[in-house]
Amino acid sequence: MKYWLVKSEPFKYSWDKFNEDKKTFWDGVRNYQARNNLKEMKKGDLVLFYHSNEGKEIVGVAEVIKEFYQDPTTDDTNWVVVDLKPKHTLKKSVTLEQIKTDEILQHTGLIKQSRLSVMPFTEDQFNRVLLLGGMG
DNA sequence: GCCAACGTTGGC
């Protein structure tokens, strides 16, 4: 199983909205590196949900329930989506501030490549987020 | 609102 992190601006699509919807297809990815990451997601993989701009914190964990397929919001076959459903809400959000100063998490793409919207996490990094999020 | 980082586009 693999681990990932996706970003969303809460203004556009928040964790709360995601929980109301019960599931969503992850659309709007228009960057090849992020797209390639989407394509590598397998059913059952766990995905951290990060609020960018507003909040700047990891708020929950989602699960991949359907692997990649053509993005229904465009005819351009370059772009794909995956289906996600909410799994856990973190007891405590893990803030960017914490991530930047944490020995394990400061090495994640969130810090090193701040513009990438879909990125892989290692198991260690993933577990560290759960621990800091009060889910350990 | 500004700016750094970085991806993409297009002229040559």
Place this chain on the structure above:
DNA sequence: GCCAACGTTGGC
């Protein structure tokens, strides 16, 4: 194939 110009993202 290089590189300048431009656009977008996201932190501050």
